Amino acid sequence: xxxxxxxxxxxxxxxxxxxxxxxxxxxxxxxxxxxxxxxxxxxxxxxxxxxxxxxxxxxxxxxxxxxxxxxxxxxxxxxxxxxxxxxxxxxxxxxxxxxxxxxxxxxxxxxxxxxxxxxxxxxxxxxxxxxxxxxxxxxxxxxxxxxxxxxxxxxxxxxxxxxxxxxxxxxxxxxxxxxxxxxxxxxxxxxxxxxxxxx
Numbered sequence: 001x002x003x004x005x006x007x008x009x010x011x012x013x014x015x016x017x018x019x020x021x022x023x024x025x026x027x028x029x030x031x032x033x034x035x036x037x038x039x040x041x042x043x044x045x046x047x048x049x050x051x052x053x054x055x056x057x058x059x060x061x062x063x064x065x066x067x068x069x070x071x072x073x074x075x076x077x078x079x080x081x082x083x084x085x086x087x088x089x090x091x092x093x094x095x096x097x098x099x100x101x102x103x104x105x106x107x108x109x110x111x112x113x114x115x116x117x118x119x120x121x122x123x124x125x126x127x128x129x130x131x132x133x134x135x136x137x138x139x140x141x142x143x144x145x146x147x148x149x150x151x152x153x154x155x156x157x158x159x160x161x162x163x164x165x166x167x168x169x170x171x172x173x174x175x176x177x178x179x180x181x182x183x184x185x186x187x188x189x190x191x192x193x194x195x196x197x198x199x
Contacts (some may be wrong), residue, residue: 045153
């Protein structure tokens with residue numbers, strides 16, 4: 001019943017039986033179909049943390065149980081609110097809070113374990129930021145970066161911008177239109193990134 005009040009539909013995975021009707025009457029012999037509906041909890045987020053961004057952290061819910069997945073397969077023993085990525089891929093977390101089951105999704109970097117010295121040469125300021133932030137890096141870093149991507153906590157690329165640094169090795173990035181929250185600023189070509197906080 002899609003007329004049910006939205007508050008009744010909790011974040012979870014639903015399987016809805018569908019039957020074909022003709023003028024409000026079921027068609028005799030028509031097959032039943034099942035639609036998979038996934039509702040995400042916007043309050044449940046996954047955020048990259050740590051010096052290399054290899055650690056991902058789900059929103060902390062007191063008393064809840066966590067289970068992490070990689071490319072849809074369960075990760076044995078990964079039952080904390082944080083997880084250190086060991087390989088690239090699509091990560092998700094299943095959070096059980098009483099009778100409520102919630103999911104959040106995150107697309108990890110294309111490669112892991114980028115050298116810390118690379119990140120130490122990349123500056124991001126201001127951070128937190130509101131309208132605009134500036135990326136500064138030496139020329140040898142920019143030659144390896146094809147684009148800069150802003151990724152939200154669901155692993156979705158909000159936008160991607162080709163590198164356009166000035167003579168001082170600085171690149172301005174407009175944040176207009178971004179909602180407040182934590183984002184992953186990914187440097188395409190290096191497989192590393194930094195956390196960007198938008199206010």
